[in-house]
Amino acid sequence: MSDVIGYERGRPGEDPPYLDPNYGSTVKRAPAKPLVRLEHTLTEVTGPGFADGWAGPDKTDLTRQGKGEPIGERMIVAGRILDEHGRPVPRTLVELWQANSAGRYMHENDRHDAPLDPNFTGSGHVITNDNGEYQFVTIVPGAYPWRNTHNAWRAQHIHFSVFGPAFATRVITQMYFPGDPLMQYDPIFHSIPEEAARNRLISSYDPELSVAEWALGYRFDIVLRGRLQTPTGI
Amino acid sequence: MRLIPTASQTAGPFFKFGLDRPEWADLTGGGKAAGEKIRIEGHVFDGDHAPVPDAFLEIWQANAAGKYAHAEDRQEKSLDPHFRGFGRCSTDKEGRYHFLTIRPGAVPGRGNTLQAPHIAVRVFARGLLKQVMTRLYFPEEPLNKSDPVLGSIEDAARRQTLIGSADGADGAAKIYRFDIVLQGQGETVFFDV
Numbered sequence: 083m084s085d086v087i088g089y090e091r092g093r094p095g096e097d098p099p100y101l102d103p104n105y106g107s108t109v110k111r112a113p114a115k116p117l118v119r120l121e122h123t124l125t126e127v128t129g130p131g132f133a134d135g136w137a138g139p140d141k142t143d144l145t146r147q148g149k150g151e152p153i154g155e156r157m158i159v160a161g162r163i164l165d166e167h168g169r170p171v172p173r174t175l176v177e178l179w180q181a182n183s184a185g186r187y188m189h190e191n192d193r194h195d196a197p198l199d200p201n202f203t204g205s206g207h208v209i210t211n212d213n214g215e216y217q218f219v220t221i222v223p224g225a226y227p228w229r230n231t232h233n234a235w236r237a238q239h240i241h242f243s244v245f246g247p248a249f250a251t252r253v254i255t256q257m258y259f260p261g262d263p264l265m266q267y268d269p270i271f272h273s274i275p276e277e278a279a280r281n282r283l284i285s286s287y288d289p290e291l292s293v294a295e296w297a298l299g300y301r302f303d304i305v306l307r308g309r310l311q312t313p314t315g316i
Numbered sequence: 317m318r319l320i321p322t323a324s325q326t327a328g329p330f331f332k333f334g335l336d337r338p339e340w341a342d343l344t345g346g347g348k349a350a351g352e353k354i355r356i357e358g359h360v361f362d363g364d365h366a367p368v369p370d371a372f373l374e375i376w377q378a379n380a381a382g383k384y385a386h387a388e389d390r391q392e393k394s395l396d397p398h399f400r401g402f403g404r405c406s407t408d409k410e411g412r413y414h415f416l417t418i419r420p421g422a423v424p425g426r427g428n429t430l431q432a433p434h435i436a437v438r439v440f441a442r443g444l445l446k447q448v449m450t451r452l453y454f455p456e457e458p459l460n461k462s463d464p465v466l467g468s469i470e471d472a473a474r475r476q477t478l479i480g481s482a483d484g485a486d487g488a489a490k491i492y493r494f495d496i497v498l499q500g501q502g503e504t505v506f507f508d509v
Contacts, residue, residue, distance in 0.1 A: 085426050086388070090321075091508070097323050098445035105326075107443030110363040111498045117508035118469055123425050125436050125451075126509055128386035129376060130402030137337075166319045179334025187330040191370075205334035241327065243335060248388075249376050249436055250509050254447065256325040273445050274323045282320050305319045 088122030148201030154183025170214025185224030351380025363499030367411025371441035382421025
């Protein structure tokens with residue numbers, strides 16, 4: 083059997099390290115031993131598919147999950163899932179979750195003294211279309227305090243989970259908002275060494291995506307690892 | 317032109333309401349999948365050997381015949397309509413997880429090698445800025461000796477962290493225990509995938 087064609091690997095500085103003492107929770111959870119390099123096999127170049135609807139009907143409007151409308155600033159977030167060669171990733175599962183407009187998650191362990199919103203769970207998922215595009219309607223998430231250091235606040239963010247075509251392409255990331263002053267103090271955002279790689283996580287305000295009298299538009303593309311080029315015999 | 321891939325960020329502690337799908341811990345389609353039913357269970361531990369209650373695992377594996385439910389697996393083996401090969405499970409307050417699945421068949425490796433039956437495992441958690449990836453192999457599996465990935469780990473004690481241990485049965489399903497130690501003594505081998 084001929085060898086499978088693997089996927090590109092991350093480059094130094096473009097992904098966070100496991101251990102970053104500025105983010106205290108990494109200290110006891112970061113692997114201490116070096117990773118063992120694994121050349122991609124059939125196991126890593128295959129992965130779960132969701133295009134047949136196995137994950138259930140798309141849940142793309144987070145403002146219509148309750149009896150009434152959630153409180154907060156309505157927004158649209160839309161973008162494309164691409165690979166690093168710029169090719170769209172069609173028919174893949176995108177999941178997102180976030181705090182409500184007051185900065186509180188629908189989670190029993192979130193003890194932030196801010197109100198829950200009975201009309202907002204903050205979770206959704208969608209299968210990208212044939213052009214790799216996705217779109218959600220939601221509420222701008224609030225910033226919230228965390229106990230990493232005294233008076234620490236997470237920058238406003240939305241969590242995104244994406245599969246892509248293979249076990250090797252899966253990523254979970256966070257989307258940030260342009261101009262948020264909290265980003266410069268956020269050690270999770272700053273765990274990514276390279277500025278250009280950090281900037282990939284900042285969405286852009288898109289007036290074309292905004293809908294008059296209704297919602298602000300933010301654009302956020304997610305780039306997955308690409309396929310190694312087929313050897314061409316040069 | 318190359319685009320910079322989107323960097324990983326931690327899943328944080330509050331992913332459950334977004335990602336939790338308890339039904340995805342059963343890969344057998346309610347028992348309909350072909351093959352030997354097995355239960356995989358274990359804990360996730362941190363560097364103090366304390367349980368990690370805010371992690372989740374995902375697994376990916378071939379079916380009983382050794383074929384992946386994916387277009388790029390072109391082996392002439394049968395797909396099982398009741399088996400997708402993907403599972404997800406969050407850890408509970410004691411750091412425990414479990415999957416009900418089937419014993420995977422052997423799949424090809426690189427070159428003309430054969431890989432021992434295995435399950436690819438990834439873990440996300442608060443405090444993990446990026447996922448860790450490992451593999452579960454089965455004890456008393458003759459193909460383990462010639463498995464190229466196991467063979468790439470020189471230290472026998474480290475290699476052993478990838479091998480589940482038989483631990484009784486849950487009804488007809490054999491139980492394999494597979495603890496994941498993120499750091500320190502007994503640290504699980506994690507792969508650069």
